[in-house]
Amino acid sequence: MPRVTAAVKARLSETRRTQILEAAVRVFARRGFDRATIQDIAGSAGLSEGSIYNYFRSKEELLVHIPQHLVRPALEPLLEAAAPETIADVERQLLQVAQGIVGRVKENAWFLKVFVSALPRLSPRARERYLSLLPLYAAERLEGVLRRGMRAGLFRQDLDAAIAARAFPGMLLIFLMMQEVLLEKKLVPHDYNTIAGETVRLFLYGAASRQHQPAHRP
């Protein structure tokens, strides 16, 4: 039964990789990429130094592979919903996106610390690869949604979809990064459900009161 053995081995190997990456995230988050040592990571993964190199070619490879294993899977369900027909649909979907972002960031706060601090020292290729896996790039999908929504008349005709799609996650990320990553302390006395709801409404309807809404530009 060599086939069975091969399958078992492959599974074991995948387990090991995950186990190592999880250890790497823990150590990177605690010490930063440069201060983390392979020994730390190996110890945290319950392996010896040399074994790490049976699974990853270098320390940088560890960094590069973290998002693939930890962040991407969490991102997949985002924005898989049907095309919205009413603005209420949009609101519901955006709320989902917002809650998704909140969830991901909270879940991966340790990783984001690693990510942010390590980003400047990655090679451009690695950087690109890294970023393409992050929530910000949900922006591209959101941009598509906005464009379709504009054609359907749900959104302002003079909206710049590219800018708006990138501004939206930023509204949330500020809280999230500050509270979860940078300061680890609350900035406003609200829970994230409230914040997400407010943010979505702000994005959709703006801050201006009804009577001050201008006629939109063509």
Add this chain to the structure above:
Amino acid sequence: MPRVTAAVKARLSETRRTQILEAAVRVFARRGFDRATIQDIAGSAGLSEGSIYNYFRSKEELLVHIPQHLVRPALEPLLEAAAPETIADVERQLLQVAQGIVGRVKENAWFLKVFVSALPRLSPRARERYLSLLPLYAAERLEGVLRRGMRAGLFRQDLDAAIAARAFPGMLLIFLMMQEVLLEKKLVPHDYNTIAGETVRLFLYGAASRQHQPAHRP
């Protein structure tokens, strides 16, 4: 004239310290804290390695002393004092804030790079101190403006001023951090004037088209 000599010496010493710290910021920004070497910094400061240690006890000391010398310019107010009377006033003021934020981040890009790269080495207290020195966005003031605007009927009555005041700069910071600090690569093909203008409009009037603006909640 030992007193004169002493004074001269003190002044010279202070100059040297500044000179070294400025070099340190340049190098930290370019290479990240951990990758920066004392030799880099000494070279950039026009001194030799050993001399650095006549002014600072260690590399960490350099990091700790940076903000005191470099963050002052960012303390200027972002908002003009006058209370807004029309929504157009608000739009103008927000545009000013937005452009202020853009300016500040671009101006302090190197410092932000240092901050970001040193993130995992900073204690929570140090992180807070750093962040408080960098009033990247004048959230408290903006919150006040929004509250006054709400009382004046310019803004939705159901707006959460605290959340909105913090969400607004986030809309811009995404672009700024990515383009100026983390990626050094444009995310959208617009200049910051356009981005700032769009962001302000998005904040004020939202994304939804006119006919989909809901009645605001009480």
Add this chain to the structure above:
Amino acid sequence: MPRVTAAVKARLSETRRTQILEAAVRVFARRGFDRATIQDIAGSAGLSEGSIYNYFRSKEELLVHIPQHLVRPALEPLLEAAAPETIADVERQLLQVAQGIVGRVKENAWFLKVFVSALPRLSPRARERYLSLLPLYAAERLEGVLRRGMRAGLFRQDLDAAIAARAFPGMLLIFLMMQEVLLEKKLVPHDYNTIAGETVRLFLYGAASRQHQPAHRP
């Protein structure tokens, strides 16, 4: 039939050893002894690392066992048996020797590379054993031929046969080692037939022109 099985096993085992040693020579020649890894060798032999150790105790053992398997072909005689009667006979025989040397070195280039790369690791005894296994030049035989030729008046009476017999192959080996083993790059734009012919003529008739040939010493 335990006896048959045992015999089969022994044969198989011997095959495996040979297979491994041949792989080792290939890899040693390509990478040098120290740079060769067991993994390289195992891969080249179509086995896995661990299996090598079922046949050889260590990497050094591989080195030690190589010649027994690979140097035999070089033992064939280089000189035909017949005694030369004219200087033309001698020239023909030397040409044969020269071409033999060329052939041998080219044939054993990989082994020579191994030998050369392993040089500093070999004990003087091992070095001698290796060299004696590689009768790269049939110095003793050539010495005998020269002595007989001297008695027959074909060679200068003042020739030192021992020195000459060892100098002759050296004339060729320079080209051969450089071109085939060390540099893998041509030193002169001639093929080996030309080089061999020239070398033989140089050996027999020297470089001086006819009118400058001295009277030979007694």
Add this chain to the structure above:
Amino acid sequence: MPRVTAAVKARLSETRRTQILEAAVRVFARRGFDRATIQDIAGSAGLSEGSIYNYFRSKEELLVHIPQHLVRPALEPLLEAAAPETIADVERQLLQVAQGIVGRVKENAWFLKVFVSALPRLSPRARERYLSLLPLYAAERLEGVLRRGMRAGLFRQDLDAAIAARAFPGMLLIFLMMQEVLLEKKLVPHDYNTIAGETVRLFLYGAASRQHQPAHRP
């Protein structure tokens, strides 16, 4: 007197480099390039590991710089003599060359062991650089001498100067390498003066007896 200090420092630095290179040669010769450790070399040079890197960028750099410091200076005086007018002049000069080669090889026997074993793993550029410093390349000068001698009628008109110039050192190197480097034991019971003399005569007048010297080809 900063100028004096600078000069002193430069001299000291050059001394250190030589000191390190000499240690490197010792260690490389004893252990081979790959088995030699920086610690060995540093210890042998009376320095600590890190200090080596103040003078050489890498272990390979050490290897590459050895011939420049140790072999080239010994080679310079070779073949600096006046143009030969008689065959006796040539014989005297070649004897000098031969004795020079003997001297160099004996002197640098340890280095040649390093050289030969390290050669295959050098980059092509380093190899080229390396070889250009070795006695074999005296061949180019010898080739020039031979060509001039041919024009002057001292040498056979049908001589191939390129081949002859490279064959000549080979006649000696065989002895030398075997006796000094590979076997470290005598092959023939002669001293090097005798060997050198015999070799030169063999090269100039060949092995054939007077009455068997052919008419040279045009």
Add this chain to the structure above:
DNA sequence: TATGAATGAGACTTCATTCAT
């Protein structure tokens, strides 16, 4: 017997820091 993951000693190299000049 074959496999290949695990091991860990040991290599090269970097760099903050010290110190004699």
Add this chain to the structure above:
DNA sequence: AATGAATGAAGTCTCATTCAT
């Protein structure tokens, strides 16, 4: 106060060898 060579701890990575399967 300035220099920069020296130091050596510490880090990443390689690889021969072992061993459970």
